Amino acid sequence: xxxxxxxxxxxxxxxxxxxxxxxxxxxxxxxxxxxxxxxxxxxxxxxxxxxxxxxxxxxxxxxxxxxxxxxxxxxxxxxxxxxxxxxxxxxxxxxxxxxxxxxxxxxxxxxxxxxxxxxxxxxxxxxxxxxxxxxxxxxxxxxxxxxxxxxxxxxxxxxxxxxxxxxxxxxxxxxxxxxxxxxxxxxxxxxxxxxxxxxxxxxxxxxxxxxxxxxxxxxxxxxxxxxxxxxxxxxxxxxxxxxxxxxxxxxxxxxxxxxxxxxxxxxxxxxxxxxxxxxxxxxxxxxxxxxxxxxxxxxxxxxxxxxx
Amino acid sequence: xxxxxxxxxxxxxxxxxxxxxxxxxxxxxxxxxxxxxxxxxxxxxxxxxxxxxxxxxxxxxxxxxxxxxxxxxxxxxxxxxxxxxxxxxxxxxxxxx
Numbered sequence: 001x002x003x004x005x006x007x008x009x010x011x012x013x014x015x016x017x018x019x020x021x022x023x024x025x026x027x028x029x030x031x032x033x034x035x036x037x038x039x040x041x042x043x044x045x046x047x048x049x050x051x052x053x054x055x056x057x058x059x060x061x062x063x064x065x066x067x068x069x070x071x072x073x074x075x076x077x078x079x080x081x082x083x084x085x086x087x088x089x090x091x092x093x094x095x096x097x098x099x100x101x102x103x104x105x106x107x108x109x110x111x112x113x114x115x116x117x118x119x120x121x122x123x124x125x126x127x128x129x130x131x132x133x134x135x136x137x138x139x140x141x142x143x144x145x146x147x148x149x150x151x152x153x154x155x156x157x158x159x160x161x162x163x164x165x166x167x168x169x170x171x172x173x174x175x176x177x178x179x180x181x182x183x184x185x186x187x188x189x190x191x192x193x194x195x196x197x198x199x200x201x202x203x204x205x206x207x208x209x210x211x212x213x214x215x216x217x218x219x220x221x222x223x224x225x226x227x228x229x230x231x232x233x234x235x236x237x238x239x240x241x242x243x244x245x246x247x248x249x250x251x252x253x254x255x256x257x258x259x260x261x262x263x264x265x266x267x268x269x270x271x272x273x274x275x276x277x278x279x280x281x282x283x284x285x286x287x288x289x290x291x292x293x294x295x296x297x298x299x300x301x302x303x304x305x306x307x308x
Numbered sequence: 309x310x311x312x313x314x315x316x317x318x319x320x321x322x323x324x325x326x327x328x329x330x331x332x333x334x335x336x337x338x339x340x341x342x343x344x345x346x347x348x349x350x351x352x353x354x355x356x357x358x359x360x361x362x363x364x365x366x367x368x369x370x371x372x373x374x375x376x377x378x379x380x381x382x383x384x385x386x387x388x389x390x391x392x393x394x395x396x397x398x399x400x401x402x403x404x405x
Contacts, residue, residue, distance in 0.1 A: 024365075233391065
């Protein structure tokens with residue numbers, strides 16, 4: 001893949017590390033993201049996963065969809081568990097009890113586990129500099145328990161705990177920018193990705209695994225159930241989110257920004273918002289406000305990546 | 309765990325809820341969730357593999373001649389393959405029709 005810049009779906013790693021028979025909803029783009037991430041990481045991988053959609057659907061006892069060493073831990077500590085694994089394995093390799101080998105230590109969590117509950121453990125692991133990859137699957141609410149708002153829910157979205165109605169216009173706070181929180185830790189590699197752009201995603205996860213030291217990958221994963229869209233549109237809405245600059249695809253390598261995909265032309269934010277049931281109640285001023293916020297953030301990233 | 313899941317008793321589980329067999333979820337067939345099934349027009353298929361790449365249920369398999377078809381034991385009928393196919397050779401057909 002690296003030698004030739006050919007984008008052919010058939011040239012992607014054929015081995016599946018996540019099997020069929022998982023209980024994800026129809027059209028779940030989050031499990032697609034997990035599948036692509038595991039394809040990028042390959043066989044020598046250890047995964048620690050927080051509670052969340054992906055944990056529930058892939059491991060109903062006594063079944064498991066995983067073909068890799070996988071550990072489920074509490075909501076808040078997947079980053080802490082994987083730091084322990086990494087340090088333990090490193091010590092065993094140093095003492096000669098295990099053959100020295102490059103292992104991809106990976107922690108995974110949803111947006112609730114990353115931005116709300118597990119943020120302290122994640123921050124600690126990034127600060128200590130373990131050689132690990134943290135992958136956040138962001139579907140913008142607690143979808144597993146029934147669409148409750150998280151701090152990653154964007155402005156204006158209606159969820160069951162921020163319902164739109166006469167007195168409320170849905171989520172009234174901004175989305176927490178977890179990518180920038182990770183960038184602020186000065187770690188070697190931070191990236192955003194989306195399964196609607198599979199080659200970009202695989203490329204970024206591979207680079208994250210190759211970098212010595214901690215890496216953070218934030219993956220926007222469309223949730224048809226929670227976003228109130230038809231399941232067959234899951235891939236299309238990921239593409240719309242990127243093309244409308246709602247979710248810019250970029251990477252930060254040692255502090256240097258690089259936009260990996262520049263939408264041309266940028267589509268109006270209205271096209272992204274209008275089809276989704278969670279934004280159905282938005283009025284013109286709300287859409288203008290979202291447009292301003294999204295445009296400002298995108299211009300900031302463009303400016304940062306042009307500086308280099 | 310060679311037994312089917314509905315025959316396993318609680319006292320036969322491993323201590324600590326460890327699952328010793330990898331990827332044994334294949335014995336749970338999710339195909340019964342489906343209301344629409346994908347049907348591939350083999351003549352139009354250009355064998356690009358985009359449906360395989362975007363399938364969230366890992367149910368698209370490559371047939372002998374290079375065509376891609378859905379394994380209906382696991383297909384949940386989301387319709388992503390039909391939507392993303394560049395030549396539009398996949399159509400979703402109602403199961404009962």
